[in-house]
Each structure stands twice: as C-alpha cells, then as structure tokens.
Amino acid sequence: MGIVRNGLLLVLVLIIECNGVPRFANYIQDHMVLQRAPQRAIVWGYGDAGKLTILRMNNKIYRTISSLEVANEVGESIWSVTLDPVSEEGPFDIQVLQPLANGTLVTITIHDVLFGDVWLCSGQSNMQFTVDMMFNATEEIQNAGNFSKIRLFTTSLIPSASPVEELLGINLNWSAASPKTVGGPSWNYMSAVCWLYGRMIHQSLNGRPIGLIATSWGGTPIEFWMPPKALQDCNDTTSKNLPIQQPYNELFQDVPVNHSNLFNSMIYPFTRTVIYGSIWYQGEANSGNPTYACKFAKMIQYWRQIWNNRTNGITDIQFPFGFVQLSTSTNNSAVVGGFPMLRWQQTFNIGYVPNDVVPKVFMAVALDLRDDPNNIHPRTKLDVGYRLSRSGLAVAYGQKVEFQGPIVQNVYYNVEGTTINITYTAVSDIEIRNPDGFEVCCHDSQCSNDAIYVPATITSKSGLTITLTLDRRCFGKPVYSLRYLWRETPCPFKQAAIYSATDSNLPSPPYMKLFY
Ligand SMILES: *[C@@H]1O[C@H](CO)[C@@H](O)[C@H](O)[C@H]1NC(C)=O
Numbered sequence: 001m002g003i004v005r006n007g008l009l010l011v012l013v014l015i016i017e018c019n020g021v022p023r024f025a026n027y028i029q030d031h032m033v034l035q036r037a038p039q040r041a042i043v044w045g046y047g048d049a050g051k052l053t054i055l056r057m058n059n060k061i062y063r064t065i066s067s068l069e070v071a072n073e074v075g076e077s078i079w080s081v082t083l084d085p086v087s088e089e090g091p092f093d094i095q096v097l098q099p100l101a102n103g104t105l106v107t108i109t110i111h112d113v114l115f116g117d118v119w120l121c122s123g124q125s126n127m128q129f130t131v132d133m134m135f136n137a138t139e140e141i142q143n144a145g146n147f148s149k150i151r152l153f154t155t156s157l158i159p160s161a162s163p164v165e166e167l168l169g170i171n172l173n174w175s176a177a178s179p180k181t182v183g184g185p186s187w188n189y190m191s192a193v194c195w196l197y198g199r200m201i202h203q204s205l206n207g208r209p210i211g212l213i214a215t216s217w218g219g220t221p222i223e224f225w226m227p228p229k230a231l232q233d234c235n236d237t238t239s240k241n242l243p244i245q246q247p248y249n250e251l252f253q254d255v256p257v258n259h260s261n262l263f264n265s266m267i268y269p270f271t272r273t274v275i276y277g278s279i280w281y282q283g284e285a286n287s288g289n290p291t292y293a294c295k296f297a298k299m300i301q302y303w304r305q306i307w308n309n310r311t312n313g314i315t316d317i318q319f320p321f322g323f324v325q326l327s328t329s330t331n332n333s334a335v336v337g338g339f340p341m342l343r344w345q346q347t348f349n350i351g352y353v354p355n356d357v358v359p360k361v362f363m364a365v366a367l368d369l370r371d372d373p374n375n376i377h378p379r380t381k382l383d384v385g386y387r388l389s390r391s392g393l394a395v396a397y398g399q400k401v402e403f404q405g406p407i408v409q410n411v412y413y414n415v416e417g418t419t420i421n422i423t424y425t426a427v428s429d430i431e432i433r434n435p436d437g438f439e440v441c442c443h444d445s446q447c448s449n450d451a452i453y454v455p456a457t458i459t460s461k462s463g464l465t466i467t468l469t470l471d472r473r474c475f476g477k478p479v480y481s482l483r484y485l486w487r488e489t490p491c492p493f494k495q496a497a498i499y500s501a502t503d504s505n506l507p508s509p510p511y512m513k514l515f516y
Pocket residue numbers: 100102103104
C-alpha cells in the first residue's frame with residue numbers, strides 16, 4: 001500500500017465505523033531486526049478497516065490507509081507501511097498511530113529496532129538442534145553477550161491446513177543474543193546452525209546487525225514446507241498425515257502434519273516482511289525419494305516468488321538460499337543407503353553449487369563431520385557454521401573468500417587402461433588426506449548394484465590433477481561409473497581424501513559420473 005499524503009483521506013476515514021485498537025503483527029516486536037538498505041523494510045499490523053495509519057521513525061512520517069477488507073475472525077484489517085531504505089543501524093523506536101471512532105489517536109510503539117540483514121533458517125532436526133547440544137557449547141554460550149546486535153527469534157511448531165497471515169505461536173520473542181537466549185532449552189532455542197551462521201557473517205560484515213528467524217521442525221519431509229504449486233510442478237498429488245513426534249515438539253505431543261502445512265504456518269507469515277536470504281538443513285526424512293531434486297528446486301523457486309510478490313517486489317526474486325548438504329548417520333562405513341543420492345539431489349544433480357539449475361544457492365559440505373554417538377545429529381556444528389558462512393559471504397555478499405573445496409573439472413581415462421586422472425578447479429591447490437574414497441563400476445548395466453564397485457586408489461598428485469589406480473578387477477575393462485564418498489558415513493572425522501590446500505576446512509563434495 002502506498003503512502004498517502006493528503007487530508008482528503010482523513011475525511012473518508014472518519015466516516016467509517018470502527019472500534020478496534022491498532023497493533024503490530026505478532027512477530028513485529030521490540031528488539032527485532034528489519035531489513036536494511038538498499039532494500040526497503042515493511043512494517044505491518046492490524047487495526048480497523050480503511051483507517052489513516054501513521055508511522056513515525058527516525059524523524060520521518062509515513063501515512064497509509066489500512067485495508068478495507070477484514071483479515072481475520074475478530075474483524076481486524078491489515079495496515080502495511082513500506083519504509084524508505086534505511087542505512088543507519090539504529091536502534092530506533094517505531095510508532096504507529098491510528099484514530100479511534102471518536103477521533104482519539106492511539107499510539108503504539110516498538111523499541112530498540114535495528115536495521116541489518118534478516119535471514120530465515122528452516123529445515124528438520126539438524127536445523128532445530130540447539131546451541132546447548134553442540135560441541136563447544138559452553139564457550140559459544142559464554143561469549144554470546146558479545147553479539148548484542150544479533151537478534152534472535154524462534155517460531156513454535158504448529159501446522160496449519162491453509163496459509164495464515166500471523167504466526168500461530170512463538171517460542172522465542174525477538175531478543176538480543178545473550179547467554180540466556182543463545183543457550184536456551186534443548187530443541188527449543190537457539191538453532192545452532194542458524195546462530196553460528198549468523199554470528200560468523202556478522203563478524204565478517206564488521207558487526208552489521210543480523211536478524212535470525214529460526215523456524216524448523218525435526219523429522220519433517222520437504223513436502224511439508226512446499227507451497228502447493230511446487231508440489232504440483234513435481235507431479236506430487238499424494239498427501240501425508242505423518243504424526244511428528246517428541247522430542248521435537250516442545251509440547252511432547254504427536255501432531256498430524258500434511259503436505260504444505262508447515263509452509264502455511266511457519267513460512268508464509270514471514271512473506272509479508274522483507275528478508276535478505278534463507279538457510280536450510282533438511283533432507284534426512286526424504287532419503288530414498290527420487291523426486292527430491294525437483295522438490296528442492298521448486299520449493300526454492302516458489303518461496304522466492306511468493307516472498308517477492310508479497311513484499312511488492314522488494315525481497316529479491318533470487319534471494320540467496322544456503323543449505324547444509326546432509327552429514328552422516330550410521331556408524332558403519334560400508335553402508336551406502338539413501339544419503340549419497342539425496343546429497344547429489346541437493347545440488348540439483350550437478351554435484352556442486354552455485355550452478356545454473358537454480359541460481360544464488362550455496363552450501364556447506366558436511367559428510368566428513370561424523371559424530372558416532374550422536375549419529376544423525378552430529379554435534380560438529382561449528383564446522384558447519386564456518387563452511388556455510390564462507391559460502392554465504394561469497395555467494396550472498398559477493399566477498400572474495402574461498403568457499404568451495406576442490407570441484408571436479410574433468411575426468412580422463414583410457415579404455416583398457418589402469419588409471420583415471422581427475423582434474424579439479426575452484427581452488428589453487430589440493431590437499432590429499434588419504435588415498436581412499438573413489439570407486440568404479442566396470443560392469444555395464446550392473447552399476448546400480450553397490451556390491452559391483454571396486455576401489456580406485458589415489459596413487460599420485462600433480463598440481464590440480466590426481467591419478468587413481470584401478471583395482472585389478474577392472475584392469476583393461478571400460479569404466480561405466482565413478483563415484484567418490486558414496487557412503488552414508490564415508491570417512492573418519494575430517495579425513496575425506498580431498499580438501500583445499502589453502503583452507504583446510506573445505507572438503508571436495510561427493511561426486512559421481514556415469515560414462516554411458
Ligand atoms: C475515545 O474512545 C476511547 C476508547 O473507548 C476512550 O478511551 C477515549 O477516552 C475516548 N475519547 C473521547 C474524546 O471520547
């Protein structure tokens with residue numbers, strides 16, 4: 001809604017009967033972060049229909065008229081103000097004024113609002129997993145008070161059958177980072193990956209205010225987070241009503257959840273506000289699902305479209321979207337399972353991001369960060385936060401930081417040979433930590449059988465090229481398939497074969513190639 005500047009509308013407003021008191025939407029609160037310049041932040045709330053609504057902030061006055069349509073059961077209508085771009089970080093008070101039926105002006109205020117970058121963090125249990133549960137939690141929580149310009153917010157875990165404008169529940173109101181808010185109760189707040197990502201980009205952006213919205217739910221498949229159109233585009237017309245169980249739900253209840261239900265209740269309410277980007281850690285619950293690449297791509301596309309549309313084109317139609325590639329689970333390095341293919345699908349079947357399939361997507365590789373006693377919930381989140389923040393700084397902020405491990409550029413092999421050469425790119429040099437992790441299939445039409453693969457060992461390195469020597473069983477035979485780290489839990493902690501030589505925390509992502 002535009003800014004209205006004349007008195008004529010005042011007259012119009014006065015003739016409309018009304019009796020409500022204005023309020024902010026339930027996540028527009030004290031201590032929040034609104035999106036900074038060059039974007040324009042949106043502040044919205046409820047009040048009577050067709051009322052002149054005045055917003056005051058930092059010596060500026062904005063005027064709008066609340067919607068004529070009733071938006072909810074209690075008869076309230078929505079007002080929404082799009083601010084001019086704000087490059088000062090604040091803190092600011094924001095006042096909103098609306099007249100009551102008898103002409104009295106009511107003023108409502110939120111305090112201590114900062115302007116910075118707003119990131120939304122979503123997914124399943126590895127995103128919900130809280131700071132108090134990670135390795136190095138004590139130090140992380142003790143130091144949290146140093147980052148009071150990082151503001152935290154966590155939604156409640158409640159589904160909805162249809163899209164809702166406001167959140168159905170809040171676990172943590174907007175709060176400054178502190179030992180208490182960062183170190184909140186297990187599974188409740190604060191998401192470790194969300195926090196670590198935000199804390200690390202905050203430090204690399206010279207202390208820029210960062211708003212972190214944590215909205216995730218353990219055990220949930222991607223279909224719960226997809227708008228209906230995204231499901232349709234992937235030809236998914238099924239429905240699920242999975243009971244999602246404790247301990248993820250703080251009420252310790254089994255709650256039935258259907259497709260799109262968490263998009264409706266835990267994502268859609270935020271699409272009226274402007275965000276900088278989103279991060280995502282999900283996929284364990286979809287392992288073995290052949291449609292994940294389509295679903296992940298379509299979910300990102302429709303989130304972007306809906307956000308862009310509902311913020312009047314302000315939220316970038318290609319807002320940066322980061323994700324954590326699946327980590328590990330079983331304590332048995334022989335198991336292939338569904339994780340390798342799911343990791344591949346997370347890159348839209350390319351093997352790395354960003355790529356041309358879905359632009360402005362970045363990731364943290366995590367399959368070398370196993371934590372056996374905690375199996376599917378590795379506590380090694382500090383490394384995840386570091387890797388995701390490097391790729392966020394590069395892709396979302398255009399900083400020249402190293403953010404990828406070595407990426408396969410070319411694979412050369414001679415039919416009837418005994419070696420394969422692989423050339424890497426994206427790094428200036430590679431580090432080889434052990435010779436294992438590659439394997440090949442040299443039996444045509446049987447390469448879907450994991451038992452047919454034999455090892456191909458790294459036997460030399462020259463610059464960015466490594467040479468693999470095939471197992472004798474494949475000597476002199478054509479190679480039909482090559483793969484790397486194709487296991488649920490492929491290697492000991494940080495002992496994958498290939499890393500960047502200049503940032504030793506960046507592994508080469510898992511890889512596969514079919515030669516037919
Ligand atoms: C207008 O209505 C409000 C709310 O009912 C009341 O508090 C206020 O005193 C009234 N003002 C006048 C001028 O009647």
